[in-house]
Amino acid sequence: MNPNTGDDMRIARNLSLMGTCDHGGGRFRKVSIMGQVHFQEDLRCLSFSCMGKAWMEGAFRSAKTSVMGELTLEGPAEGGRISVMGRVFSGNLSAQRLDAMGELTIHGKLEAEEVKLLGRLTIEGDCNVDRFRSYGDFDISGLLSVDDLSLTPGSRCRAGEIGGAHIEVRRYFWRHGVAEVFRALSGFLHERRLEARTIEGDEIFLEDVTAELVRGTRVTIGKGCRIARVEYGELCHIHPKAEVGESVQG
């Protein structure tokens, strides 16, 4: 459901809060928070921006959400286009598009069409996304289900299971730019690696991955991989520098 179609959204007012307060929630057009707010009831709006700290007890629904401060969502949340530069804690979260440069902790399930991750993402349940791009790090306890996954581990990334059509994990390589210097340096502190129990997909390309089982139609195991067992349908390439326990066709 699109919050844009809300019948009385056109006459709803804007809400801007500075300072510390409790608020009853409601329907608004634009909500911006610069102080510390505790919403006791449901909040529904077209755009939500939080530069301070907000705590939501009821349900949250917004077409556009941007968080530069800290946002805690206790109820069901539907964020539309979400961009996180600060910190977000939530239960089950659904989004159209999620850009995470900050830190996101989800005690439940994440549903989104597109996720772009540069920061840190922790999910205690499953993660259902159509397109997932990541340069950051994540820890997903359940299943990461994607159509198209392309990632470069920023440090240690973990997922219980990964399943999808196209799965590509590439090793970090040096690009030009000042930020890259810090990125490269942080590589000395953390090992950049993806760990998963099982990985299943149609097209799989892996580098620097540790997994118990990789199963796919066309599989390429690249440098730095440690895989206990590979099962493939049509094609399997294994790099000489990869450690693979056994590989079977079938």
Place this chain on the structure above:
Amino acid sequence: MNEQEDLISKKELLETTNISYGQLYRWKRKGLIPESWFRKKSAFTGQETFFPRQEILERVERIKGMKEDVALSELADLLSPTPSGDPLSIEEITRRNIVSQATFDLLQEAAWENGAPPLSDPIPFGTAFHAHLSETLLGDGKLSREEVLLVFRTLEEARGAERSEEPGELVLVRKRGVALCLVHRGEVLFDREARTVLEMDLARALTDFRWLLKGERT
């Protein structure tokens, strides 16, 4: 209800139905395949996922058959286990022969006798579904009229309770000529003298009903 279910492994499923991992995961994501069908079991390669064989094969064929002309989200609505939808006009469903006029009259009459509110027009989606079930049961001829009315009443009351999203299973048992109807979402055991006359998976019946409404033959 039986313990030893016929299961199919994920790999075998992909081979027999000729679908890809991507499709399977996508369908699960969009809610076309219920989460409860994914059963984790330990195998020699660690954990392996299994599915109830008959259900999953039927479902995959159905999705493959419908995929071309229906969007995935619409398909998810069709396969959803919750009996919710738009109310239907009695005129339309009798014209399309989803529920015959005779059945409606019978249900109306029974409602009148029991002092229950009469069926409204347009009729709620769930009630239309139950009326359709009564229609097919009457057509089957395995149950008597009274028993079909009992089934209809039980279903309506179970819907009123609305405790769970899963519609559950409909069971009718007879013991020494007395019929007992129940809807359960787990497992029930009856004593030896009870004869199970009818067992029906409501989720599957609901999907069939939705298909029928869409004008598709199953």
